[in-house]
Amino acid sequence: MKKRMWKNALFHILIILTGLSMVYPLLWMLRSSFSDRTKMFSSVSLWPDPIVLSNYAEGWRGLSGITFSTFFLNSFLIVLLVMAGTVFSSILAGYAFARVKFRMRGFWFTIMMGTMMLPLHVKLVPQYIVFYKLGWVNTFLPLAVPSFFGINGFFIFLFTQFMRGIPQELDEAATIDGCHHFQLFARIHVPLSVPAIITASIFAFLWTWNDFFTQMLYLSDIKKFTVALALRMFIDSQGQSSWGALFAMSILSLIPLFVMFIAFQKYLVEGITAGSIKG
Amino acid sequence: MRKHLTNHNELIGHIFLLPWILGLFGLTLFPMIASLYLSFTHYDLLTPARWAGLGNYIQLFGDPKFLKSLGVTFRFVLISVPFQLAFALLVAVVLKRNRRGVRIYRAIYYLPSLFGGSVAVAILWRRIFGKDGLVNLVLGWFGIKGVSWITTPSTALTTLIILAIWQFGSSMVIFLASLKQIPQDYYEAASIDGAGKVRQFFSITLPLLTPMVFFNVVMTIISSFQSFTPSYIVSGGTGGPLDATLLYSLYIYIKGFTQFQMGYASAMAWMLLFIIGAFTGLIFLSAKRWVFYE
Structure with a gap:
């Protein structure tokens, strides 16, 4: 003992x-x-x-007269747009893959899974050229618009798996009552998919918040900078002199992630394991 | 009636898929084909593309920076992925049982994964491994005068590898979930037969986990090949010192978006697709030998 x-x-x-x-x-x-x-x-x-506390005060003042209020607002705005776009496009596609029986379904599903393995670099240059010609460079559009078109297969897979788990009897009962697919989707599957919506939103949030590459690629005007870009510029411009302010802002940049983690731990675990266990 | 219904569903299915299909063609397939085409040209965004044939690809293999970057990336991937997964598995096995406090422990071990990809942590890394950083402060207690780890060519990549391994939490969560699915009877039966904990791990846990190990290996390799933020921040965007941290993604970025050699960058991107494809292909082929399906 x-x-x-x-x-x-x-x-x-x-x-x-x-x-x-x-x-x-x-x-x-x-x-x-x-x-x-x-x-x-x-x-x-x-x-x-x-x-x-002076590090925080000094850091928040930001760069070239633009404070961190702007950078945080920009980051949150992009994150919200991406969350909305991701849920919109992925829940629709997830419903088609999980609930609508049609001949091309297997074909499209295989392609969708294939795109998840693609490195983003093979699309990078032409995407940039197109956004450049559209005059979208230095706006939030290249960061947000792709999410409305289901660009990340992970989320579609997440919804497909979740909606496959919704009992078939519900559809059958509702179909007898004369519901067609659009009503089934809106009245039954969307409300029942709230847990998946939360999981997808969290991951859209985390990934977009942590993204640096695409933001750096498309945003060059300091007024449009996100928190990640502002931090990068902070090191470049201040050199070694203000590590205190840099650390203070770095800590602030991690807080939204931490809050999401504390509040939605269960959904986070769901999301991480979704691709592997049920698949 | 039946035929009518099937056709109907054909239409409905595609309506639901419409945003995704538009994205697939507009944001994935078209850019892929376009970048394949561009990889055979010289293109700088401002003047029309000039046909180069295989020029970019031939140039790649004579470009010492590219070869260096390839070597750095291979070392990064081949060292960080096995360690990352080994730690993930080890900690998952230790934290498998539901005893007191275990939920908090899991959360703590997951934290680095949550933060690890951020610019903030990359900045922290730069400070920890700097000349007067935390690491050297601790080494100083033992009378060791450490170098500036991030600006010394022989150690710079190691700091990035440590950063990657540090983020084993996501894989750990996946392992934990699949460990829960192994029936407890297996262990009880093995116990009765006199198998110890270590034996149980190698004869029950590990074989039953191989499908998950396989999944984790594939996904971690694909994402490691694309690692960007740490090498950019730690090296100040250069991949230095002496290209020691010039990861593949960073070199693509430098070529395509600071030197605007977009044809060259596209050729690099397609090489990357080929390399990742070859790696995953090899892993899939080897799966028959080591992945155990019940």
Whole structure:
């Protein structure tokens, strides 16, 4: 009995120590963001002494007169558009793949799965050229519009899997009542798919928030910058001098991710495993 | 009536698929074909494309930067993916059982995956592995005077590999979910037959998990080949020092969008598709030997 307790305690201590050392860099960044410039990097401690808020004030002022309010608003706007577009296009396609029996279904589904394996680079240059000719470069359109056309197969797969799990009897009962597909979709499947809608929205949020490549490609005017782009520019322009402000803004940029994680952990796990377990 | 209904469904199905089909042709298939065409041309966005035949592809293999980038990327993928998956599996097995606190532990181990792809963490990495960074501070206690890890060619890539391995959380979550699906009776039966924990892992857990390992290997390799943000931020957009962190994606970006050699960048993109295809093809072929289906 006693030996078992010791083993148990040892298990917890090991797990906690390893876990702490993994998140330690993040905690250290959090601490540094509240530290005085002179103390910032000379200590491994996780407690700022003294606690200083000036890094946040200095960071928020941003660059060239544009504050981080603008950058956060831009990021949120793009994220919201992508979330809306993703749910719209993916739930429609998911319904077709899961619920409508038609001859071409298998064919399109195979193609959809194939596109998930494509590296984005093979589409990159021509997409850029087209958006450039449309005059969309330096607007949010190249970042948001593709999501309305189901550009990411992952989300379609997510909805397809989810809607396959909705009991067939519901459709049959409703069809006898004279519902056709559009009503079935709107009245039964969309309301029942709320968990999948949440999961898809979370992933659209996380990926778009963390995206840097496409944002950098299409946005060049500082007024249009997202948080990620602003951080990049911060390092370039300030050099080594204001790590405090840079860390403070970096921490702020991670907060939305953390909030999503805390609030929707269950849905997050659903999303990560959706592609593998049920498939 | 029946025929009428099938035709009807044919139409309905395509109506629901319409946004996706438009996207498929407009945003995937057309750009793919166009980039294949561009890869045989010289194109700089402003002047019309000039036919180059196989010029870009031939030039690739004489481009020392490209060859270097290819080598860097292979090293990055081939080292980070196995370690990432091994840690994911190990931690998943340890955190499999539902005991007290385990949910919080899982959350903690997942956190780096949540944040890891962000610019913020790449900035943090640059600071940790800098000359007067956290790593050297700790090494200093032991009297070791560390180099600037991110600006030393022989260590710069390693910092990126560590960053990638650090993000094993997503794969861990997938492993955890599939571990839950292994019936407990298997372990009980093995226990009765006298098999220890290690033996149980290699004779029950690992074989039953191989389909999931397979899935994770394919997906992680595909995404690792496209890694961009860390190498860009840590190297300040150059891939330096001495191209030591010039990952494939970064080189495509530099060629296509800072030097506007878009034909060349397209040729690189198609090479990447070919490389990823070859890798996944090999893994699929090997699957028969090691993936165990019940």
